[in-house]
Amino acid sequence: MLWNRAAARLAERLDASPPWPAERPVPLLPVAQLFLRDIPLLRPPGQADLLQVLWCPYEHEPDCKPSTALFWRSAAEVGDVLAEPPEPYEADCPGYVPEPCMLAPEAITDYPNSLDLSPELQRALEDRDRWEAAGTGLDSSYAPYPRGFYSLHLGNAPGWKVGGWPPWGRTDPYPRCCAECEVRMIPLLTIASQEWNGGEGRSWAPQEEQVALAGSPGPGQYPSQPTRVEVGSTDNMQIYVCPTSPEHPHTDLIQ
Numbered sequence: 628m629l630w631n632r633a634a635a636r637l638a639e640r641l642d643a644s645p646p647w648p649a650e651r652p653v654p655l656l657p658v659a660q661l662f663l664r665d666i667p668l669l670r671p672p673g674q675a676d677l678l679q680v681l682w683c684p685y686e687h688e689p690d691c692k693p694s695t696a697l698f699w700r701s702a703a704e705v706g707d708v709l710a711e712p713p714e715p716y717e718a719d720c721p722g723y724v725p726e727p728c729m730l731a732p733e734a735i736t737d738y739p740n741s742l743d744l745s746p747e748l749q750r751a752l753e754d755r756d757r758w759e760a761a762g763t764g765l766d767s768s769y770a771p772y773p774r775g776f777y778s779l780h781l782g783n784a785p786g787w788k789v790g791g792w793p794p795w796g797r798t799d800p801y802p803r804c805c806a807e808c809e810v811r812m813i814p815l816l817t818i819a820s821q822e823w824n825g826g827e828g829r830s831w832a833p834q835e836e837q838v839a840l841a842g843s844p845g846p847g848q849y850p851s852q853p854t855r856v857e858v859g860s861t862d863n864m865q866i867y868v869c870p871t872s873p874e875h876p877h878t879d880l881i882q
Contacts, residue, residue: 654713655681655696658725658818658856661789662702665732668790672873675699680816680866684718692859692881693723695866697815699873722820722857733833737791740783741774742800752777780830786822787854790814794863794882805869806876812867815877820861822851 663669663676671678677700682693718724741749751757752774758765769776783792793800793814803812823831836850849855858864862881869875 653683653685653715653717656684656715656724657712658682658695659730659787659816661730661816665730666789670868670870670873671699673699674701677702677705680818682723684715684720684723686719690881692864692879695864695877695879697866697868697877720857722855724855726853726855728853732789735784737784737788738777738782739792740795740800741778742795743792749774785824785831786817786819788817788819791817793865793880794819797862797882803867803878803880805871806878808869808871808875810869810871812878813870814865815868816866818856818858818864818866820852820857820859820863822853824851 657679659678659680661669661678661680663671669678679698679700680695681698682695684693686692687694715724741752744752753772755765755769755773758769758773758776765773765776783794785794791814794817804810805812823829829837832851859881864879864881866877866879868877
């Protein structure tokens with residue numbers, strides 16, 4: 628389990644005595660702050676141009692995951708900003724205490740997970756002759772299972788992302804419907820434990836990181852986990868919102 632600076636301070640407080648007051652509330656922790664100017668894909672309500680995503684660093688029933696909260700705001704109306712956000716006096720695990728880092732948003736084409744494709748397209752992915760005819764560079768290691776090439780290198784971009792396709796795996800695809808109007812909800816944000824997987828999954832690493840990965844990362848450096856967030860067992864949490872009204876209750880899912 629990775630251990631970041633905030634988590635280390637948390638551990639020091641847990642070991643200290645006397646203990647903190649039992650009635651002391653646990654603050655929600657900032658997970659992401661997204662501006663409309665950087666990510667036009669956002670669909671904020673009214674004049675809002677800023678989305679703040681927070682969560683509680685506890686695993687809540689019935690799904691044993693952090694409870695999330697969304698706040699749509701107008702950046703112009705944000706007043707004094709705390710230099711140091713409140714930190715929890717306890718948390719279920721260090722992976723729920725994010726390490727602050729800057730975002731560099733990049734627009735990409737996100738192809739669906741193979742499980743989201745029709746049966747006809749899934750069968751096409753398993754046809755090696757089609758891959759070779761397309762000149763995709765499919766090598767012999769994928770001969771028994773060419774669909775794996777699509778899943779690893781093309782479909783369902785890994786890492787933190789706004790919008791995009793769900794990272795199915797723990798369950799088969801199923802729709803998430805709005806509790807208010809029953810409209811099918813859409814993905815808003817994927818909170819990922821890793822930006823990319825090791826081995827061949829490094830093909831998703833940004834070009835700047837590819838250079839660093841050619842050598843050995845220095846002590847304490849984790850290029851694929853800059854936030855030090857770890858959801859579940861290196862899973863992803865995806866937040867869904869209603870496309871009809873962003874003000875309707877959101878939902879989330881771990882995959």
